[in-house]
Amino acid sequence: MQNIAVFGSGSGSNAENIIRFFSESSDVKIGPLVSNTSKSRFRLIAEANAIDYLEFDNTAFENEIDLIIENLQEYKTDWIVLAGFLRKIHPKLIQAFENRIINIHPSLLPQYGGPGMYGMRVHQAVFDHNETESGITVHFVNEHFDEGEIIAQKKVNVETCANPDEIRAKVQELEQLYFPQIINDLIQ
Ligand code: GAR
Numbered sequence: 001m002q003n004i005a006v007f008g009s010g011s012g013s014n015a016e017n018i019i020r021f022f023s024e025s026s027d028v029k030i031g032p033l034v035s036n037t038s039k040s041r042f043r044l045i046a047e048a049n050a051i052d053y054l055e056f057d058n059t060a061f062e063n064e065i066d067l068i069i070e071n072l073q074e075y076k077t078d079w080i081v082l083a084g085f086l087r088k089i090h091p092k093l094i095q096a097f098e099n100r101i102i103n104i105h106p107s108l109l110p111q112y113g114g115p116g117m118y119g120m121r122v123h124q125a126v127f128d129h130n131e132t133e134s135g136i137t138v139h140f141v142n143e144h145f146d147e148g149e150i151i152a153q154k155k156v157n158v159e160t161c162a163n164p165d166e167i168r169a170k171v172q173e174l175e176q177l178y179f180p181q182i183i184n185d186l187i188q
Contacts, residue, residue: 002027002187005077007034007085010119012041014083014104014175019049021180028187032075036061036087058087065090072097079187082141083179086118091143101141102186104179106171108153109137113146123164123171132159134167136174138182152182 004022006015015033022028032052035042046053052075056068069092072080082089082103094101105113107122117125126134135155140148154174161167 001029002078003029003031003076004079004081004183004187005032005034005072005075006030006081006083007036008042008083009035009037009040009086010084012045012084013172014179015042016045017176018081018083018180018183019045019051021184028184032071036085061087061090065092069093069096079183081183084119088115088145089141094141094143099140102151102183103139103141103146103148104175105137105139105146106134106168106175107137108133108135108155109139109146109150113137115145117146120164120168123167126158126167127161127164132157134158134171136171136178138179151186152178154178 006018008015019030022030030051032054033042033046034054036056036058038055043053054071060068078100080097080101082101089101107113107126112122112125133155135153137153138151140151142148156170156174158167158170
């Protein structure tokens with residue numbers, strides 16, 4: 001059995017999709033869900049799916065990282081999936097789970113990545129630069145924001161998108177279609 005903790009800060013559409021994908025799996029267990037903010041939908045999603053939920057605020061993610069690592073180890077966490085987790089990962093967490101933390105980014109890295117580039121900001125930048133393509137990048141997390149080794153990328157044509165929100169919708173479709181399968185391919 002492989003245990004995957006899913007971290008997030010937002011609406012949790014990827015977390016929900018990952019939970020659905022692995023719901024029948026006898027090899028993979030999703031949990032706990034972890035968030036740095038009560039404003040995210042992660043608590044609700046955890047409750048709805050009978051998955052444990054842990055919340056640590058940003059101060060804890062900075063100053064109490066040993067406690068967070070202990071918690072994850074108690075759950076026998078094998079992998080950490082960042083699904084819209086908008087916080088830099090502490091180096092100690094990266095060391096404790098070396099090559100075991102993966103992130104999804106809503107652009108074709110290395111383009112439109114780095115500090116401050118998340119969510120709509122990414123799609124706005126892609127739109128402002130008149131890009132013809134965008135997509136998703138799934139990558140390992142290292143100590144440099146959005147620079148870890150790339151595991152997979154999927155592309156979509158965004159030439160006809162009239163605004164950043166249309167780009168977001170197309171990229172989100174890719175996330176829903178491919179992210180759980182990419183995770184599955186990696187860990188099997
Ligand atoms: C997703 O689009 C994900 O790619 C992005 O945040 C969104 C979270 O949506 N991640 C980043 O921008 C990371 N830099 P969700 O909470 O509905 O899954």
